[in-house]
Amino acid sequence: MRIADLLDEAERQLDEFDPQTSGAWPHAAAVLIRQALETTLNGFWYAKAPQLLEVNWRDRWQCLPAYAGDRAAVRAADFAWTALSDACHHRRYEVGLTEPELREHLTTARAFLNVLSAPAPPAAR
Amino acid sequence: MDPVLRTLLAERLAASELDAAARNVIEVACDASAPPPASDAAPPVWLKRVTVEGFRGIGAPATLALDPSPGLTVVVGRNGSGKSSFAEGLELLMTGRLKRWEKRPKAWTETWQCLHHDAPTRLSAELAVADHAVTLTQTWPRGAAYDSAPAPTHAWTGALTSFRPFLAYAELATMFDTLSSLYDALTPVLGLGDVDELATGLAAARLEYDNQRKAANAARDALLGQLDPEDGKAALLHAAIAAKALDLDAIAQLLDAAPEYADDTAALRALAARVVPADAEVDAAFTALRVAERAYKDAAATDAARATRVAELLRRALAVRDPGKLTDDCPVCGTPDVLDASWADRAEREAAALEEQAQALTAAQRALAEARRGVERVAEAAGAGEAARGAGAGAAGRGTGAEDAGREPAAATRDTVRAAAAALRERVAAAQQELARRDTTWQQVAARAGEWLEQARAVAERAPMLKALKDAEKWLKPVAEDLRRERFAPISEQAVANWRELRQGSSVDLHEITLKKAGRGGRADFDVRADGEGANALGVMSQGELLALSVSVFLPRAALDESPFRFAVIDDPVQAMDPAKVDGLARVLHRAAKTRQIVVFTHDDRLPEAIRRLRLDATMLRVDRRARSTVDVQASRSPVQRYLDGARGYARPARLPEEVQARVVPMFCRNAVEAAAAGIVRRRAAEAGTDLAEADERLQEARTLRETLALAIFDDAGRHGDVAAAVKQRYGPAAAVLVAELNRGAHGNRLDAATLKRLPDSTRDFIHALTTPKGV
Numbered sequence: 001m002r003i004a005d006l007l008d009e010a011e012r013q014l015d016e017f018d019p020q021t022s023g024a025w026p027h028a029a030a031v032l033i034r035q036a037l038e039t040t041l042n043g044f045w046y047a048k049a050p051q052l053l054e055v056n057w058r059d060r061w062q063c064l065p066a067y068a069g070d071r072a073a074v075r076a077a078d079f080a081w082t083a084l085s086d087a088c089h090h091r092r093y094e095v096g097l098t099e100p101e102l103r104e105h106l107t108t109a110r111a112f113l114n115v116l117s118a119p120a121p122p123a124a125r
Numbered sequence: 126m127d128p129v130l131r132t133l134l135a136e137r138l139a140a141s142e143l144d145a146a147a148r149n150v151i152e153v154a155c156d157a158s159a160p161p162p163a164s165d166a167a168p169p170v171w172l173k174r175v176t177v178e179g180f181r182g183i184g185a186p187a188t189l190a191l192d193p194s195p196g197l198t199v200v201v202g203r204n205g206s207g208k209s210s211f212a213e214g215l216e217l218l219m220t221g222r223l224k225r226w227e228k229r230p231k232a233w234t235e236t237w238q239c240l241h242h243d244a245p246t247r248l249s250a251e252l253a254v255a256d257h258a259v260t261l262t263q264t265w266p267r268g269a270a271y272d273s274a275p276a277p278t279h280a281w282t283g284a285l286t287s288f289r290p291f292l293a294y295a296e297l298a299t300m301f302d303t304l305s306s307l308y309d310a311l312t313p314v315l316g317l318g319d320v321d322e323l324a325t326g327l328a329a330a331r332l333e334y335d336n337q338r339k340a341a342n343a344a345r346d347a348l349l350g351q352l353d354p355e356d357g358k359a360a361l362l363h364a365a366i367a368a369k370a371l372d373l374d375a376i377a378q379l380l381d382a383a384p385e386y387a388d389d390t391a392a393l394r395a396l397a398a399r400v401v402p403a404d405a406e407v408d409a410a411f412t413a414l415r416v417a418e419r420a421y422k423d424a425a426a427t428d429a430a431r432a433t434r435v436a437e438l439l440r441r442a443l444a445v446r447d448p449g450k451l452t453d454d455c456p457v458c459g460t461p462d463v464l465d466a467s468w469a470d471r472a473e474r475e476a477a478a479l480e481e482q483a484q485a486l487t488a489a490q491r492a493l494a495e496a497r498r499g500v501e502r503v504a505e506a507a508g509a510g511e512a513a514r515g516a517g518a519g520a521a522g523r524g525t526g527a528e529d530a531g532r533e534p535a536a537a538t539r540d541t542v543r544a545a546a547a548a549l550r551e552r553v554a555a556a557q558q559e560l561a562r563r564d565t566t567w568q569q570v571a572a573r574a575g576e577w578l579e580q581a582r583a584v585a586e587r588a589p590m591l592k593a594l595k596d597a598e599k600w601l602k603p604v605a606e607d608l609r610r611e612r613f614a615p616i617s618e619q620a621v622a623n624w625r626e627l628r629q630g631s632s633v634d635l636h637e638i639t640l641k642k643a644g645r646g647g648r649a650d651f652d653v654r655a656d657g658e659g660a661n662a663l664g665v666m667s668q669g670e671l672l673a674l675s676v677s678v679f680l681p682r683a684a685l686d687e688s689p690f691r692f693a694v695i696d697d698p699v700q701a702m703d704p705a706k707v708d709g710l711a712r713v714l715h716r717a718a719k720t721r722q723i724v725v726f727t728h729d730d731r732l733p734e735a736i737r738r739l740r741l742d743a744t745m746l747r748v749d750r751r752a753r754s755t756v757d758v759q760a761s762r763s764p765v766q767r768y769l770d771g772a773r774g775y776a777r778p779a780r781l782p783e784e785v786q787a788r789v790v791p792m793f794c795r796n797a798v799e800a801a802a803a804g805i806v807r808r809r810a811a812e813a814g815t816d817l818a819e820a821d822e823r824l825q826e827a828r829t830l831r832e833t834l835a836l837a838i839f840d841d842a843g844r845h846g847d848v849a850a851a852v853k854q855r856y857g858p859a860a861a862v863l864v865a866e867l868n869r870g871a872h873g874n875r876l877d878a879a880t881l882k883r884l885p886d887s888t889r890d891f892i893h894a895l896t897t898p899k900g901v
Contacts, residue, residue: 001784024771031792035873090799
């Protein structure tokens with residue numbers, strides 16, 4: 001499944017109402033967006049520096065600006081991933097992300113996908 | 126008056142040493158005061174359903190269905206999920222206003238209708254009343270102001286002011302901003318307003334009586350200033366009115382009799398009463414005198430004395446004559462035979478004529494004297510008496526002396542008498558005028574005195590009443606305080622008990638809440654002590670503590686039997702509360718829910734978590750807001766159940782592309798295990814009596830499934846490396862495989878279809894094993 005399709009599936013969770021998944025859809029959308037972000041990130045490292053696929057997720061995000069440029073879309077993706085990771089784990093008292101929050105993360109993930117698919121800026125090592 | 130209060134008051138009255146008059150005053154006032162409000166008759170009401178459309182965060186119609194019976198319902202939803210729209214929609218529908226929006230700038234209320242909804246705003250609520258349902262509905266067109274709808278009409282309008290069953294967060298936070306508003310809120314609830322009203326009524330009556338007394342006193346002072354102490358009558362009145370002990374009857378007599386006391390006035394009165402002869406009268410008297418004088422003069426021309434003597438002589442001579450003889454000799458001159466019958470006849474006639482002559486003179490004399498007296502009378506009446514007496518006295522007193530009778534009165538002429546009469550007439554007129562003047566002044570004074578007397582009489586009559594009123598007021602004041610305390614004591618006790626449950630770890634202790642009357646209003650006093658220090662310590666309380674205190678006070682109020690509302694809606698009481706307080710809150714709410722339908726809206730899972738951990742009964746609902754403000758309410762189960770439900774929902778075949786299922790389902794399953802593990806950790810902490818906040822902190826730090834499981838199994842997140850082995854050893858190899866699968870699958874590593882299919886059930890089994898205590 002293409003990353004873009006994954007994101008479309010996430011959006012479907014936000015738009016379509018299904019009583020069977022009532023209350024669960026924010027988590028489902030969150031996990032799909034998060035995985036889209038992760039897959040985008042891994043694809044980048046696979047092409048640029050496969051050894052980074054061995055380090056933990058935090059470090060993979062940490063190192064990204066050095067390779068992909070310190071861009072707004074990159075920083076936003078890092079932030080969205082952190083928020084979504086939290087939402088994808090059981091966190092005390094949290095009752096999940098809201099629809100507008102998820103929609104924003106979705107936009108971020110799409111922008112991130114576009115940025116990393118485009119040629120890397122020349123400054124990259 | 127509230128019948129309960131009336132009885133309490135009557136009991137105290139019977140035991141008091143108040144005299145009968147004052148007692149009567151209170152009884153009458155009690156009877157007169159307004160009957161208990163009709164709202165008391167409003168039937169008990171439960172909430173069955175609230176439907177909201179196009180209001181704030183809710184677009185398409187959304188319904189919150191509730192069980193119309195005692196119990197606790199917790200509605201959970203993120204901020205902006207629309208949960209408060211239910212609470213506020215109900216409040217607006219029932220009360221026609223929103224406490225939260227009052228005193229807010231207009232911008233707050235301009236966008237009150239849902240932006241994602243083109244249809245009119247429509248609020249409706251189904252209320253369960255005894256054996257039937259009542260539906261309230263209100264519709265606002267697009268663009269209408271929220272407060273533009275007609276005032277709601279239902280049986281509970283009156284009760285809403287006393288027993289408002291809504292406690293919004295804004296209210297929670299500001300309940301203690303003004304202690305007088307709290308007094309105002311609590312006083313009508315307890316019917317204490319009636320006592321206040323009673324006191325106010327007594328004070329008003331007393332004031333009226335007192336003002337009357339003061340007005341009478343002022344009138345008396347003014348009257349005293351007007352009374353001339355030189356004027357005998359006024360002086361007497363002055364003395365009577367100025368007396369310390371007033372004899373009102375004596376004063377009334379004084380005014381009625383209006384007697385004369387001054388010589389001057391007596392003389393004036395005599396003069397004014399004189400009848401002065403008119404000129405014609407004077408003239409007539411003088412004319413009569415002249416006529417009498419002339420008659421007398423004529424009579425006096427004959428010698429009356431001689432005639433009398435001759436007549437006497439003739440009579441004697443006739444007596445001497447011997448009637449037996451025909452003739453006789455004259456005994457005087459001796460002439461013979463002259464005294465014959467013809468002589469006797471002649472003599473007889475002559476004697477009679479002479480006697481008549483003498484009598485005419487006497488009559489003229491008498492008439493003259495009479496005329497003189499007439500003149501004297503006229504002169505006397507005309508004020509010329511002296512002169513007249515000097516002239517007429519001789520004639521009147523000297524009998525028939527003919528020589529005096531001819532004399533004219535010297536001083537009193539007709540003209541002098543007329544002049545005197547004219548002068549006297551003037552004096553009489555002047556005297557009358559003066560008297561009239563004096564009478565007018567008196568009359569005015571007397572009139573004023575009369576008015577004052579009436580006032581004074583009324584005051585005197587009401588004096589015992591005034592005293593009774595004062596006594597009653599004096600008696601009522603401490604009794605009202607006492608009643609206030611007694612009536613409020615159960616609420617205070619309940620609130621204190623709630624607070625003790627809620628405070629959990631706060632050094633602030635609430636000892637008593639008292640309602641105090643202050644001036645026209647009153648205030649609520651909180652005996653709040655920090656670390657045992659006796660001080661009104663509201664100021665030292667944190668926001669969370671104040672919230673807890675607000676809930677502590679609100680719940681007993683909502684649970685009053687007098688309230689027709691069997692439901693109470695509390696919006697987000699959990700904010701700013703620490704975990705221990707949330708446990709307390711859960712217990713307090715649960716206790717209140719034994720007799721009432723308590724609906725609590727909350728923005729996170731803390732209250733539901735506490736309720737589940739403490740194993741309290743409650744219905745949990747979740748509110749979700751999706752695209753275009755579509756709001757969905759679902760029964761909420763525990764987080765574990767919720768995740769498992771999510772896993773099953775997404776695992777259904779053909780629901781989603783298989784790949785998406787493979788990505789989503791493991792995440793739900795993993796979260797279910799994490800939630801179960803977190804529950805174990807938290808319950809263990811609660812049972813051990815350790816700080817829940819610390820347990821939460823440790824759970825927060827555990828970022829992965831293995832760390833969370835390590836916390837649950839070893840009570841040490843650091844031992845996450847030992848989790849796999851421990852799980853395998855304790856729960857079997859399948860469980861160990863499951864944990865590995867969950868970890869992989871949650872990160873997008875595809876699980877095969879068979880594994881995916883059995884994942885929710887395997888997870889459920891593992892959780893069951895995990896949460897069942899070992900050795901059982």
